[in-house]
Amino acid sequence: MRNLLLFIFVLSSVFSYGQIEANRTAYDFGELYPNAQTYIDIEFTNHTTDKHFLLNVQKPRDVYYIFSSKVLLPDSSITIRLKINEGKKGKFNHDVDIYFSDRDQPITIQLKGNVKEVSQNPLTACPDFNSSPPSGVQRYNFALTIKVVDSLTREPIHRAKVALIHNNKQVGYFTTNRDGIIRKEVPIGLYLLATQKSNYSNNFKESYVNFQQNYILIQLQQPSEEPVYEEEVYAEEPQIEEDEGSIIEIEITETPPIQEIPEETTPILEENSEMVETPNYNDTTDLKDLPDSLFDVNHFKLNNITFILDVSSSMNAVGKLELLKLSMTELVDILRDDDLITILKYSSSVDVVVESLSGKEKEEIISGVAGLTTSSSTAGGDAIEEAYRMNKQNYNDKRNNIVIMITDGAFNKGSNTYLETIGSHYEKQGIIFSVVGIKTSKYITSHMENVVSKGGGDFIEVRSVEDAETKIISEIKRTSFRGR
Numbered sequence: 001m002r003n004l005l006l007f008i009f010v011l012s013s014v015f016s017y018g019q020i021e022a023n024r025t026a027y028d029f030g031e032l033y034p035n036a037q038t039y040i041d042i043e044f045t046n047h048t049t050d051k052h053f054l055l056n057v058q059k060p061r062d063v064y065y066i067f068s069s070k071v072l073l074p075d076s077s078i079t080i081r082l083k084i085n086e087g088k089k090g091k092f093n094h095d096v097d098i099y100f101s102d103r104d105q106p107i108t109i110q111l112k113g114n115v116k117e118v119s120q121n122p123l124t125a126c127p128d129f130n131s132s133p134p135s136g137v138q139r140y141n142f143a144l145t146i147k148v149v150d151s152l153t154r155e156p157i158h159r160a161k162v163a164l165i166h167n168n169k170q171v172g173y174f175t176t177n178r179d180g181i182i183r184k185e186v187p188i189g190l191y192l193l194a195t196q197k198s199n200y201s202n203n204f205k206e207s208y209v210n211f212q213q214n215y216i217l218i219q220l221q222q223p224s225e226e227p228v229y230e231e232e233v234y235a236e237e238p239q240i241e242e243d244e245g246s247i248i249e250i251e252i253t254e255t256p257p258i259q260e261i262p263e264e265t266t267p268i269l270e271e272n273s274e275m276v277e278t279p280n281y282n283d284t285t286d287l288k289d290l291p292d293s294l295f296d297v298n299h300f301k302l303n304n305i306t307f308i309l310d311v312s313s314s315m316n317a318v319g320k321l322e323l324l325k326l327s328m329t330e331l332v333d334i335l336r337d338d339d340l341i342t343i344l345k346y347s348s349s350v351d352v353v354v355e356s357l358s359g360k361e362k363e364e365i366i367s368g369v370a371g372l373t374t375s376s377s378t379a380g381g382d383a384i385e386e387a388y389r390m391n392k393q394n395y396n397d398k399r400n401n402i403v404i405m406i407t408d409g410a411f412n413k414g415s416n417t418y419l420e421t422i423g424s425h426y427e428k429q430g431i432i433f434s435v436v437g438i439k440t441s442k443y444i445t446s447h448m449e450n451v452v453s454k455g456g457g458d459f460i461e462v463r464s465v466e467d468a469e470t471k472i473i474s475e476i477k478r479t480s481f482r483g484r
Contacts, residue, residue, distance in 0.1 A: 019048040020072060020100045022107050029113030031215045032086055033145035034183065039083035039127060042109055046072035048102065054078065055099040061085075063094050063111065064126040072100070082111060083126040089115050116215055117145070144214050146174075146182040148195055151219035156180025160197040160220065163465040166190070168325040168370050170465060192322040194465040195220060202464050204319025281482040295334055300480040301400040303339040306391040308383045309372065310407035310438075312347040316374040317408075320438045324406050327436065327468040328369045334473060335359030340394045343368060346383035347375050356394055384418040384433075388425050395429065400480035402432040402457070404472070409444050422455040432457045432479050436472060439463055 023043040032038060046052055054070040062085035069078045082096060091114045097106035148160040160176045166189055174182045188210045195203040200220040207216050283299065290299060307328070315321050328343075335341065339359040345351050353368040387403045395401055425431040433455025435448045440461065449459045457479070460471045478484070 020044055020046050020052060020102050020107070022098075022109065025108065026110040027112075029084065029111070030213060032113055032115045033117045033143070033215050034086075037142070038086045039081055040111070042080050042082060043077050044072065044080065044098075044100070044107070045077040046074060046102075049074050050102075053101045054080075055101055058097040058099070058106070060094045060096075062088060062092065063096055065096070066126045066128070081126055082109065084111055084113065086115050087118055089118050091115075141185050141187050142210065142214055144184055144186045144209055144216070146176075146184075146193065146216045146218065148176050148180045148182075148197070148218045148220060151221045157197055157200070157220060160195055160200075160218075162218070163194040165192040165194065165322055165326055165465065168322070168329045168366070170326065170469065173465075192319060193218065194319065194323075196464055196466075204322070206318050206322070283483065285483070287478065287481045287483065295336065295477065297336070297338075299482055300477060301398065301482060302336070303341075303476060303480055304391060304394045304396065304399045304401045305340065305476070306342045306387045306403045307344065308387045308403065308405040308407075309343060309345045309353070309369075310347075310405070310409075311345045311372050311374050313374055314408055315438070317439075320408050321372065321374060323438050323462055323465070323468045325369050325372065326465065327406065327462060327472045329366055330469045331472050331476065332359075332362050332365050332369075335362065335365075340399075341365060342387075342390050342394070344383055344387055344390070345372060350383045350386045352390075355390070381418045385421055388421055388431065391425075391431055392429075395431070397430070400432075400476070401430065402434065402476075402479050403455070404434050404436060404457075404475070406436040406438065406472075407448075408438045408440055419451070419454055422451065426455045431455070434458050434460065434475055434479070436460045436462055436475075 021044070023045070027040045029038065029040075044054075051074065052072045054067060054072070057065055057067075057080070059065065059082075064083045064085070065080055067078060067080045072078055080098065084092060084094065091112075093110070093112045096109045096111065098109065099106045146162055148157045148162065149155060150157060156176070156178070157180050158176060158178050160180065162174050162176070162182055163170055164172045164174070164184075164186065166187070171186070172184060174184060176182050186209065190206070190208045193203075193205045193207065193216060195205070195218050197220055199222060201223050203218055203220055205216065205218055207213070209216070281298070309324060309328075311321070315324070332341075337358060337360040341357055341359070342355050343353040343365070345353050353372070354365050357365055384403070384405065387405075391401060391403055422433045426433065433452060434457030435452050437445055437448055437459060440448070445459065445461065452459045458475060460475055462468050462471055
């Protein structure tokens, strides 16, 4: 008798368990703002050979639902769409019990999230299946909310400017409203948000956003005198500290004798002695009076540009590498077909990113820049030596021959004879050397200004998205301008 009762109990347990399964039993909506998606589709599949039915849905008042069908045929599915009420601010945690004819106990679905801001016209009805994205398909565009506040008072900041950078391109430049809010429809992905407001330090924030992570809070600080940009310190290998010449020590008062290098005696290499047409230049208009969009061969020489890009570990600070990439991408967009560009990157070693590409090969150049990542220490001196060697391969005295280094600091590894190299090439061949400083400190800025003075170039500070979009272009125009 005891065995018979045990058999009946086990049999009833098997049948009461059922064979209808949900594709998920919990969902976190995350932080919700107006226009965010506030519903989720749950799929229920009948794994039995019998027909079953949806019997009942027991839910809290703030949850709404619709279903695609009440009948579950063998080996088929139905969808139940659950929507929460976004009209109430605050956190929520709801359990929804769904009963089917295959079991006594419900399948419980847990819904949680946090309504951060209530919509002006919240929808209480559950959206119809025919008027919304299909279940299981993630939306690639969604409503992003950005709020900018004062870091101390937590008060919203009106008219703050926020630039959204995605895939090394600025996709939007927006202004906060009186509540410090920006709401825009954007694609899913990783973004750099560069925020600026007068009397505040610039802020750079990197965030991956989607319809669950659709709210970004940005806190701006008020500096006492001027923006302070922290320089990150990285430990170097012990042998570097033993080399007294490995850290930059710049003395401009006296220039050491310059040794003659045989390979530099012929400024134009035989393999690149192409004829560059030089139009007669009779225009007396100053560069500052020319339209910003003008970059023609009548006013500007063709370019032979060699870039040296710092990808050492210090460039890993939020915003630095992104500003570098944005600067390069903006410049590539204006290159003319006959401009030439070579790009080197350096950290502990020096590597070629692109070599002697023309301005019409923009996609390949941008692709090389987009793939840059950071690592290790800074062999800037070696990079300068290599950059001049490669610049000479395309040298032509009718072109604007220039080497541009983009960095955030001084060098701590590699050649320490770069000052001689910079001065020698400028004096003999007119190859200009300029430096773009990405959020550099006052100490580094002062040293780099001394460095560029040897090469006839400028030191250009880039601290904001606006700087990144304009300043390198301005330097190329300045140095290639026929009227200079």
